[in-house]
Amino acid sequence: MHELAHLHFADADASYEDARYAVFGVPYDGTTSFRPGTRFGPRAIREVSFNFESYDPATKIDFSEVPITDLGDLAVSRLPEDLVGQVADVAGDIVRDNKVPVILGGEHTATVGAVRAVRPDVYIVCDAHLDLRDELDGTPYSHGCVTRRVLEAVEDVVVIGARSGDREQFEIAAERTHLYTADTVRERGIGAVLREVREHVAGRRIYLSIDADAIDCCLTPGLGTPEPFGMTPLDIREVVRALAPYAVGFDYVEVAPFDSGQTAAVAAQMVREFIARHWVAGR
Amino acid sequence: MHELAHLHFADADASYEDARYAVFGVPYDGTTSFRPGTRFGPRAIREVSFNFESYDPATKIDFSEVPITDLGDLAVSRLPEDLVGQVADVAGDIVRDNKVPVILGGEHTATVGAVRAVRPDVYIVCDAHLDLRDELDGTPYSHGCVTRRVLEAVEDVVVIGARSGDREQFEIAAERTHLYTADTVRERGIGAVLREVREHVAGRRIYLSIDADAIDCCLTPGLGTPEPFGMTPLDIREVVRALAPYAVGFDYVEVAPFDSGQTAAVAAQMVREFIARHWVAGR
Amino acid sequence: MHELAHLHFADADASYEDARYAVFGVPYDGTTSFRPGTRFGPRAIREVSFNFESYDPATKIDFSEVPITDLGDLAVSRLPEDLVGQVADVAGDIVRDNKVPVILGGEHTATVGAVRAVRPDVYIVCDAHLDLRDELDGTPYSHGCVTRRVLEAVEDVVVIGARSGDREQFEIAAERTHLYTADTVRERGIGAVLREVREHVAGRRIYLSIDADAIDCCLTPGLGTPEPFGMTPLDIREVVRALAPYAVGFDYVEVAPFDSGQTAAVAAQMVREFIARHWVAGR
Amino acid sequence: MHELAHLHFADADASYEDARYAVFGVPYDGTTSFRPGTRFGPRAIREVSFNFESYDPATKIDFSEVPITDLGDLAVSRLPEDLVGQVADVAGDIVRDNKVPVILGGEHTATVGAVRAVRPDVYIVCDAHLDLRDELDGTPYSHGCVTRRVLEAVEDVVVIGARSGDREQFEIAAERTHLYTADTVRERGIGAVLREVREHVAGRRIYLSIDADAIDCCLTPGLGTPEPFGMTPLDIREVVRALAPYAVGFDYVEVAPFDSGQTAAVAAQMVREFIARHWVAGR
Amino acid sequence: MHELAHLHFADADASYEDARYAVFGVPYDGTTSFRPGTRFGPRAIREVSFNFESYDPATKIDFSEVPITDLGDLAVSRLPEDLVGQVADVAGDIVRDNKVPVILGGEHTATVGAVRAVRPDVYIVCDAHLDLRDELDGTPYSHGCVTRRVLEAVEDVVVIGARSGDREQFEIAAERTHLYTADTVRERGIGAVLREVREHVAGRRIYLSIDADAIDCCLTPGLGTPEPFGMTPLDIREVVRALAPYAVGFDYVEVAPFDSGQTAAVAAQMVREFIARHWVAGR
Amino acid sequence: MHELAHLHFADADASYEDARYAVFGVPYDGTTSFRPGTRFGPRAIREVSFNFESYDPATKIDFSEVPITDLGDLAVSRLPEDLVGQVADVAGDIVRDNKVPVILGGEHTATVGAVRAVRPDVYIVCDAHLDLRDELDGTPYSHGCVTRRVLEAVEDVVVIGARSGDREQFEIAAERTHLYTADTVRERGIGAVLREVREHVAGRRIYLSIDADAIDCCLTPGLGTPEPFGMTPLDIREVVRALAPYAVGFDYVEVAPFDSGQTAAVAAQMVREFIARHWVAGR
Numbered sequence A, B, C, D, E, F: 001m002h003e004l005a006h007l008h009f010a011d012a013d014a015s016y017e018d019a020r021y022a023v024f025g026v027p028y029d030g031t032t033s034f035r036p037g038t039r040f041g042p043r044a045i046r047e048v049s050f051n052f053e054s055y056d057p058a059t060k061i062d063f064s065e066v067p068i069t070d071l072g073d074l075a076v077s078r079l080p081e082d083l084v085g086q087v088a089d090v091a092g093d094i095v096r097d098n099k100v101p102v103i104l105g106g107e108h109t110a111t112v113g114a115v116r117a118v119r120p121d122v123y124i125v126c127d128a129h130l131d132l133r134d135e136l137d138g139t140p141y142s143h144g145c146v147t148r149r150v151l152e153a154v155e156d157v158v159v160i161g162a163r164s165g166d167r168e169q170f171e172i173a174a175e176r177t178h179l180y181t182a183d184t185v186r187e188r189g190i191g192a193v194l195r196e197v198r199e200h201v202a203g204r205r206i207y208l209s210i211d212a213d214a215i216d217c218c219l220t221p222g223l224g225t226p227e228p229f230g231m232t233p234l235d236i237r238e239v240v241r242a243l244a245p246y247a248v249g250f251d252y253v254e255v256a257p258f259d260s261g262q263t264a265a266v267a268a269q270m271v272r273e274f275i276a277r278h279w280v281a282g283r
């Protein structure tokens, strides 16, 4: 019979048993303060994943030869704390099965659950926002509190690309994180920043989280909380290339696909880049 | 100096003190299950209100001669229970000041707060959905639980235009509400239905809530939870004309302005119709 | 060589010399008060005209057999008074050449020029608005003054479908026009209204102007000044069928194509209907 | 573990083995002449299917209790003739397995394959277009040739809602089909038409195909080839209710989801209506 | 009672009396030649202003601590000359009250009025266009004549980022302005350009006008007259940082918010940047 | 009489006889695999061409003084092979009449026909994709096979900006083309690349084809098959400036105008740049 398929991430055709990478979506935007719609992010990323060739010329791998599975989307709760628990459960199962969780967001909130499951040595996040509030709009599990919650589980936190936060958050960032602002990245160059970060990581297990708004909203405007004066997609590609080899978990979150598709296109390419670089490093 | 103004409902130029009608917006869509965006409803309704002449040829009143004020939008909490409390507070103040609250939604959830403040004898709602769940997505204050929550405060409930609910909700509707489904309205005619409703009301104080999705989504598609096979804008106009004279509170909710403006245009016209008919009746 | 063509109204392939119908567009929206964009109307109407078969099953004519030309779009002035003059010049030339001008709008303002050129015995307009202001936003040639300006050139004016105007305009309408409001059309039926209008016309030369907002904005939302509770496309089709035989000029204006194409689709079909019914009657 | 799922038609949770109804999508728009995009139709219909309650109040069935499976989307060929073969293969397998194929389009072209597989006694189609060309744009498998191709496999053809075709097509329709134009439906009423059709069917096996453009484009504008002056969603509901009991195959095609979701919403409801009425009749 | 507010620029919460900065919008697009819609610019800029934190990490000020007021939108005339007069009146009052006018556009035309009121020593404008026509589309107050009109009131004019004009305008620019084209900015670097401009200004009173189309339309496409090959948002930030301390008036105009929000986001950030840098310099 | 015109490329006002440049559109997207819509590209490019001044400050030419004609759009066949033949016929006529064909796409497929007609010594293409498949989706004339087909007619092929293809295509590219990937362009600089290319061309006759997706989809997202990490509009401008003097044919293809207009704006500017540089070089 002819090929029939449900929407999934392209080339994620392995069985769960065989898979090294387990993709799943978290279509949740319950705490979004400015513009809702990141719930449609996972779908948009999967759709555009079929726009690309299965071959990656830089690593010379073909994704059809890499064991990837796509579990689909989580049936999300509306309450942020419950959502964090759901993600922790799924990611925990994946990790226990010795696979790498790859999350498509949705709000950044999902990351808190993933980090709780993965328990990395270092948490590295690209984000326009510090996400260091202790509470926002009545919940400690808001998208604006993600890095703050992560700090309760992981001591070593690196933030790259931030350019938004209140006075208190910048103080916390200075004290408790390694912060490379977007201006710093622009001035020093992402290469120099990454050399420093890689030295700092020193081969330890990291969790890598990319909040899509780390990238300048003039380049990828499909965002819930857009910020100009940010990083470039090329910067993010460098981050993923440099750090994927050390990662035990990965997410690309905060895609609100209300643009012409470019934000999801970059997201899908970064998911591919992550898998390619991790796979090549691990062989 | 030349006229300068912030966005407000057209002709709502009275001071709060002088006003008989106090409009406010509740830009909340925190529990929306299908498609978020009703948070942009109040803004869209205000914008299109300037598309219309200030004169209403049917009642021969000019809205510039009616004492209306627009208080602006509520700074909403993300938690549905808190939101209900906020609306109850604002609506309560308005009622105590002997004015009629006119709410622009936002999710239907706001209505629960308004009804708690207004304490009507009869609650009359036009809605595609029964909204009779006891809980949805982890909260009893979901947009899918509105009529259920109202039943805890008001014994006499009339539902017009419903066509969606699960088996249990239809049973509750049969037992505890006066239900006129959309098919019933179509078959018997809105005139016949309203004659019956008006007799039932018998001059008592009502709260009138219009969920924009009562109208067929093929006519007004700017909705969070669109349903075809519904009422017409003309049906809704008849409802408002017939019942406004008895109302002590009014809301028009669930406008998600992702269409060409027609859903907000109908909403703005129904707000005007409500005020015109209430004002004329009360003179 | 293969067929190459610029965008034009479908089947308007006759030379100017041979043509009985001369279509032209007036992409002007300089006085629009609510939502600009009718300048894109002529283009949208031409585009969708290619969506339809060249055959009209009701009259059994094929438009490829009718001598129609499309002159393209006018290079419009920004000043409304100048625009009126431009349209009058072009329409005047067409009339002098013994052809029927068929105008695609653009704002209603263009109609003033066309009427001045055509000098009909009776002016019949379908419009949600009375357009009877003497001045609006500082100009007597605003889209809101069209019928008022026409009254200076034509004594006999019939307005069908109106539902918006201020107190003064309704008074003028009562005194100086034959007004059939949208509610009247709904209550009496368009057939009854048209029998009366046709008797009144009594075979005299008419100019027929359709402001797209005569139709309910829930059915055709691509409008600069949308109004609900209006006429239906079927009503308008009846108007065109009944009156085209007596027309010496025709326009379809106020299409602002910011919907899914339905407003322009109805416009293109009404242009075809006009030509078909006029042609059949004239043979 | 928490629920994870790929996009599918809501409640189509049965295994293929257990299923009575086998849904699949044909995301093909290769011959579309006016406006491409029906390839996104199946996805839009599935998405909005989650907007609805699983309960159908008219038949009192809950779809979660009906054995439905969703096979996903076909990996379509670009060549129309190949596409027809692919659909015929898939539908053939479903029919041989004693299930009812339910197709989500995509272009109408898919229907030719389904009919070849199903071999019904009578083919009943709702469509704005006669689709009786022998060839269009160089292929006999264009969306404009569907009914013509069907006539080669099924002698008894009923067309409901048509209003577009050229002179030759209307002649063929008169000779070889039972044609109820949209105007006929409006004048005689869909009830009267369906009584006649049901008598004609006389309990024989039918294939029911709904081209979404049978419905007036002012009500459901998300179409590849929109036509005004059409049927209503209520008319289509009557068709499905009346004829589903006799159907051995069903499709809902030509949804191009570039509107506010209403066209897909009606489609999803009609798929549900078909299944509910067929299931109830078959018990 | 809970917080209720009309749409305003975020943190512009001071009373007019207390304010140092008086924001107002000019929702006018009456002379736009290509694509209308800048009338929606002020609203979009205000909306996205709530997307940002009230804290500015570069200057370490919190906007809630700066005395800003937002007067709302001007009720604009349709005639460009009248509009200029209206803006001159409002800006004149603000200047006389010893405050800094901050204008949100709308078309560039508003700037003519502001400059007439402010009477700066030097006029500095970032613009893709020379705006040096003496007349366009029949009016000397077109958006294409702004710099020409300004030259009648201010002798010293600096143009940065231009890349569009006819032969005559480039001649006038060479003779009567200090012109830094977009190519010049790219080649020499904005830093070098600004050093020269600052020297030229020499501490005199400037009016700073940013036409949003100075920025490359590939980065901020929400424009009435988009031009590629332009400046970057970072260039504009440098301009504002360097020149705000000398400014006695500021505007950000020509935002036509038909993109994904990025053009308005940059505009809102530049309004904040202007206020922050001016405030810090003035303390 | 006042100026009336059909949609055409701005300033393409010469007669065919007088013209040196013959523009025509190929509104074809029949083999598009990801996202259809390039059929609307020619129209969008023509529309935005009127956004620009007729003067080009870099070459100091005014396009109204250059003999350009616009033949309109081709009435395209649906079958890709036929389409290639149609384009070859039209381009062949133009070349035989000693004019330069300038094609507005539409899919890249059109280029195959143009190259067959023009028979250049060297084919130079900017494209994100290698387009070196021998067949795709059942046809050798797919948009994914363009460079492969060209290689059958032209031995000397230069590809600039590519970043997508499968393993086999990269092997063919290495063997049979001069490939400068997007990464190469970024690393070496477009200037260095073009010096090399110009040397290679050595004054021979070239055909220059720009696939709009050569540019990074974050800068111009209106594309059928968007790819990030690409060239910039400035790179493309350098390519056109450097190579136009040697060109005997030119196309700008694959514009799918579903963005805010920036992709078509760049396309229109590049068509102008091509004509200006070719004209200046040829004088």
Ligand SMILES: [Mn+2]
Binding pocket: A108, A127, A129, A131, A143, A146, A211
């Ligand atoms: Mn974040």
Ligand SMILES: [Mn+2]
Binding pocket: A127, A128, A129, A211, A213, A214, A225, A254
């Ligand atoms: Mn963020």
Ligand SMILES: [Mn+2]
Binding pocket: B108, B127, B129, B131, B143, B146, B211
């Ligand atoms: Mn409700």
Ligand SMILES: [Mn+2]
Binding pocket: B127, B128, B129, B211, B213, B214, B225, B254
């Ligand atoms: Mn509802």
Ligand SMILES: [Mn+2]
Binding pocket: C108, C127, C129, C131, C143, C146, C211
């Ligand atoms: Mn009018």
Ligand SMILES: [Mn+2]
Binding pocket: C127, C128, C129, C211, C213, C214, C225, C254
């Ligand atoms: Mn009107």
Ligand SMILES: [Mn+2]
Binding pocket: D108, D127, D129, D131, D143, D146, D211
């Ligand atoms: Mn069909």
Ligand SMILES: [Mn+2]
Binding pocket: D127, D128, D129, D211, D213, D214, D225, D254
């Ligand atoms: Mn059809």
Ligand SMILES: [Mn+2]
Binding pocket: E108, E127, E129, E131, E143, E146, E211
């Ligand atoms: Mn300007």
Ligand SMILES: [Mn+2]
Binding pocket: E127, E128, E129, E211, E213, E214, E225, E254
């Ligand atoms: Mn400009």
Ligand SMILES: [Mn+2]
Binding pocket: F108, F127, F129, F131, F143, F146, F211
């Ligand atoms: Mn290509």
Ligand SMILES: [Mn+2]
Binding pocket: F127, F128, F129, F211, F213, F214, F225, F254
């Ligand atoms: Mn390409």
